[in-house]
Amino acid sequence: MLKFGSRGDSNIVHKCTVRLLEDTEILECEYKPHSKGKYLLDYVCQQLNLVEQDYLGLRYVDINEQRHWLDLGKSIAKQVKDLDPVLFSFRIKFYPPDPFKVKEEITRYQLFLQVKRDLLHGRLYCVPNEAAQLAAYIVQWELGDHDPEIHYGNYVSDLRILIKQTEAIEEKAMEIHQKQLKGQTPEQMENMFMKLAAQLDTYGIDPHSVKDHKSSQLYLGINYSGILTIQGSKKTHHFRWLDIQKINYEGKMFIIHLNYNDKKHTVGFKCPTGAACRHVWRCAMEQMLFFTLNKSSDAPIVSGGGFFSWGTKFKYTGRTEKEIREDTNSPDREEPNIQRTASLRRKASSVPATPSTPLQPHLGYNNLTRSSHSDAGGSRMEPCSSSGLCSGLDGQIYADVAGLETVCEDQEGSGMTKLRTTVLKDDSMDRFSDYYFRDSFEHSSSESQLNLASFGRSSVYEPTTARSSRSQTPLLSHSTVDGRACVPNNHGAAKAAPTTPRGGRRFNVVKAFVPSFVIVTTLVLASTIVLMESESDALTGLRATPEINSLRYQVYEPLKQYIRAIWARLFS
Structure with missing residues (x-):
């Protein structure tokens, strides 16, 4: 097949940074202009010694602050062409309904890290008793058995576990830690944590901010069971995949076509932007296909927009959940060792500037960077300041012209000024902004009944014209110089790639x-x-x-x- 481009493209190497589930760890990676998204995911999984890749994905945020999942079947360079530097976040994309059916413990450990992160950043919503129980499991996982000589006073307050960590919840967590969890190992705590978390309604969802027909603010959550609506602190509706006939969008309107009790219903939700609406639609389609198709070859090429919705078609790639469960071939290797390291006392690591402009092929980068490493540059672990870089919840990052310094995640909502000179964001920009615990909130593991009548007639939308814990891992088979992974240099220095204006979107002739x-x-x-x-x-x-x-x-x-x-x- 003919490929158009410069003969020197094979020498060009792009650089990117991948943040792992523990913010104290990053990977610096390289890819070439024609490398597909799967190449980068394969590389990250190889570094983490993971072979069960079907549940995993990489997220990035474009220059318009819109989140995307990296498409594994498309060129990386084309997807992030406007970004400089390029920052990905390694995340769980498809949360398995039963975490204990995941074959390898090292994969379940990554899932545990993700759900623990969800709890910290407000995506795993639960009532106070559940929050205290989950917090106690994490305390035992972090600190081990209670020791009165070491753990005195409110020792839980030093740990960042919940987005709203009240004294009452901390006291309850300490009581459970001291009286019920003595002798429990980290592996047992992970299993108990996941068993409880998987029962919650908000397990595995990434909230998307939308408005209903009354212009009321709410969140859409999409997971293995369907699409949920969450308003305030309560789940209001649950549209199951079995009841959903079609999902599409028009402009900013995300539309769900339902067949419920042998009656057809159409419900619409307004997203903040057209790009956000397309992202919600794509996430919903991928989740629905992954959890409902018998095999990936049955997946059609789908398009959710109207006649003039250019560039919205996509083909599902990868295996489905049913294919994964029916695969009886266990990984042909010994169970890898897992390095568990207490992490909640630490700040996030320094994320170095990672220009996406091509680099000379002979230049190499450390494959794994940790905050505990010291180098000639001496990345400092210091609080966020106005002259450096801070991240909001779940890694919302702001950098000024001085470059990237320290990443921390405890400043969102503090009223700090967002520096717009260079904007990098992590994978979670939507969250429950009004997240707090209410005693009146019904038990979050219970199922609320779908009541379409509560939407009212105006909710029926009629189309109109008008989102340091890793295993010991081998490195890829690159040559190494002074501990750096290098790409062979066959043709000397690489050509410089053209830069792209970052002030806004490119003018698209077709559109x-x-x-x-x-x-x-x-x-x-x-x-x-x-x-x-x-x-x-x-x-x-x-x-x-x-x-x-x-x-x-x-x-x-x-x-x-x-x-x-x-x-x-x-x-x-």
Whole structure:
């Protein structure tokens, strides 16, 4: 197959940074212009010694602050072409309904880290008793058995476990830690934590901010069971995949077509932007296909937009959950060792500047960087300051012209000024902003019944015209120099790649002119047919002009007869 591009493209190497589930760890990776997304995910999983990759993914945020999952079947460079530096976040993309059916413990450990992160950043919503129980498991996992000589006072307050960590919850967590969990190992704590967390309604969801038909703010959560709506601190509706017939969008409106109790319903939710709406639609489609298809080969090429929704089609890649469960071939290797390291006392690591412009192939980078490492540069572990970089919850990062310094995650909501010179964001920009515990909130593991009548008639949307804990791992088979992984240099220095303006979106010729061309062509054809076929007296004078007569007998009539002949042959 012919590939267009410079012969020197094979020498160009791009650099990116991948943040792992523990923010104290990052990977610095390289990819070439034609490398697909799967190449980067394979590389990260190899570094983490993971072979069960089906549940995993990489997220990034574009220059318009919109989140995306890296498409494994498309070129990395094309997906992040406007980003400089390039920052990915390694995350669980598909949360398994039963975490204990995941085959390898090292994969379940990554899932534990993700759900622990969800609890910290407000995505795993639970009532106070559940929060205290989960917190106690994490305390035992972090600190081990209670020792009165070491653990005195409110020792839980030193740990960042919950987004809203009240004294009452801390006291309850300490009581459970001291009286119920003595002798429990970290592995047992992980299992107990996951067993409780997997029962919660908000397990495995990434909240998307939307508005309903009353313009009320709420969140859509999408996971293995379907699409949930969450308002305030309560789950209001649950649209199951079995009841959903179709998902599409129009502009900013995300639309769910339901068949519930043998009746068809259409419910719409308004997203903040068109790009956010497309992201919600794509996330919903991927989750639905992953958890409902028998095999990935059954996945069609789907498009959720209207006629003028260019670039919205996608083909599902990877295996489905059913294929994973039916795969009886266990990984042919010994169970890898897992390094568990207490992490909640530590700040996030320094994330270095990671330019996406091509680098010379002979330059290498440390494959794994930790905050505990010291180097010549001496990355400092210090609080966020106005002259450096801070991240909000779940890694919302702001950098000024001085470059990237320290990453921390405890500043969102503090009213700090967002520095817009360079904006990098982690994978979770949506969260439950009004997250707090209410005693009146029903037990979060209970199922609320779908009541479409509560939406009211106005909710039925009629389309109109108008988101240091790793295993000991081998490195990839690159040559190494001074501990750095290197890519062989076959042709000398790499060519510099053209830079892309970062002030806004690129002007897209197709999106700008094709819709106009189609509309104008349709109007011209319709007007010509009306003029030639109509017997209206108002058009008699116009039809009698020499130009129209010439057009009629030299072009229109021959074309008309040709179409009639084709039609007759096809249907005779």
